[in-house]
Amino acid sequence: MSLDPRKEAILEAIVREYAESGIPVGSLTISEKYSFPLSSATIRAEMAELERDGYLTHPHTSAGRIPTEKGYRYYVGLIEGEKKLIGRSEHVARKRISSFNDNFERQLDAASRVLSEITRNMGFAALPDEIFSHGLPNLLANQEFIDPVQIIKTAELIDNLTDFLRELPTNFGTRVYIGSEVPIGKAAGCSVVVSEFESPYGNYGYLGIVGPTRMSYEKSLSAVSEVKKILEEKSDKTEKNN
Numbered sequence: 001m002s003l004d005p006r007k008e009a010i011l012e013a014i015v016r017e018y019a020e021s022g023i024p025v026g027s028l029t030i031s032e033k034y035s036f037p038l039s040s041a042t043i044r045a046e047m048a049e050l051e052r053d054g055y056l057t058h059p060h061t062s063a064g065r066i067p068t069e070k071g072y073r074y075y076v077g078l079i080e081g082e083k084k085l086i087g088r089s090e091h092v093a094r095k096r097i098s099s100f101n102d103n104f105e106r107q108l109d110a111a112s113r114v115l116s117e118i119t120r121n122m123g124f125a126a127l128p129d130e131i132f133s134h135g136l137p138n139l140l141a142n143q144e145f146i147d148p149v150q151i152i153k154t155a156e157l158i159d160n161l162t163d164f165l166r167e168l169p170t171n172f173g174t175r176v177y178i179g180s181e182v183p184i185g186k187a188a189g190c191s192v193v194v195s196e197f198e199s200p201y202g203n204y205g206y207l208g209i210v211g212p213t214r215m216s217y218e219k220s221l222s223a224v225s226e227v228k229k230i231l232e233e234k235s236d237k238t239e240k241n242n
Contacts, residue, residue: 001053008078009036010046011055015067015075019216022143024064069179072191072213076176079218090226093118097230104200108132111207111227118223121211124161125231127199131162144189144212157185157192158210165194165206172196174224179213189213193220197228207231 003011013034014025027043030036036043047065050056055071058064067075093114100106108125109132115123116135121142124133136158145151157164164184168175174195180186193215194208207227209220 003050003055003074006038007046007050008074010043011050011067011071012075012078014047014056014065015072016216016218018066019214022214024059024062024066026064029064066214069181069213072178072217076178076217076221080174080176080221093223093227094230097227105130105132107231108205108207109134111231115207115209115223115227119209119211119216119220121209121215121220122158123207123209125205125207125227126162126165127201127205128166128203131165133158133161139190139210139212142212142214144214150187150189153185153188154190157182157188157190160184161210164192168194168196168206170196170204174221174228176217176221191215191217193217193224195224195228197231199231205231 010030013030017025017029017033027040027047030043031038031040047056050071051058051065054068055074056065057068058066096114097107097110100110108127112123112125112132113134116138120138122133122135122139124131126132139145139154140151145154167183174193177192177194179189179191182188182190182192189212190210191213192208192210194206196204196206199205208224209215211220
């Protein structure tokens with residue numbers, strides 16, 4: 001089902017605002033902060049329709065709305081083509097990874113650290129027989145992880161990340177698993193952005209981000225896309241030197 005442009009714009013604003021603030025989003029915030037040429041009452045009516053159709057929900061204690069998994073999935077479909085880091089983040093990523101030109105495994109370790117630092121979540125990079133990850137404290141510092149059961153489910157996901165990667169199909173490009181779509185740790189309230197890359201050893205590796213469902217998907221997709229490009233450039237150079 002496709003939304004009309006007005007509903008798409010409102011949904012996109014709510015997803016962005018909630019990712020940034022972690023606070024349920026009201027119509028007044030949308031009207032004022034995002035400069036919508038609509039009254040708060042009109043936005044409120046549109047939000048009610050988005051909720052009725054399953055794209056938004058609201059906590060019982062708040063009048064504001066938050067995205068559902070369906071809402072996040074629709075939003076990801078809107079922004080998947082926008083995978084470009086700009087400015088300092090791209091420069092820092094390239095510089096950090098390039099500082100280990102003599103060792104691809106150290107490049108992967110640096111890549112996982114860069115992904116974590118850019119997104120403030122957990123970044124990982126993996127080959128078939130080893131995985132590098134950084135940023136677990138970043139992940140658990142998110143406000144969602146106050147429930148001990150949720151922390152245990154998140155630990156289960158991370159502990160089985162290698163098995164999750166082994167089950168991925170080949171030649172899948174980049175995928176986003178949102179909340180309950182994650183095969184392992186469905187109740188963790190996490191999302192995984194993962195992409196494959198071609199390694200200098202003639203096989204494929206994986207890199208990605210584990211974050212709360214509320215993560216900034218735009219930033220995560222951009223970071224993964226740029227780091228993948230950097231790693232594959234390094235792979236090409238390594239293969240030519242060999």
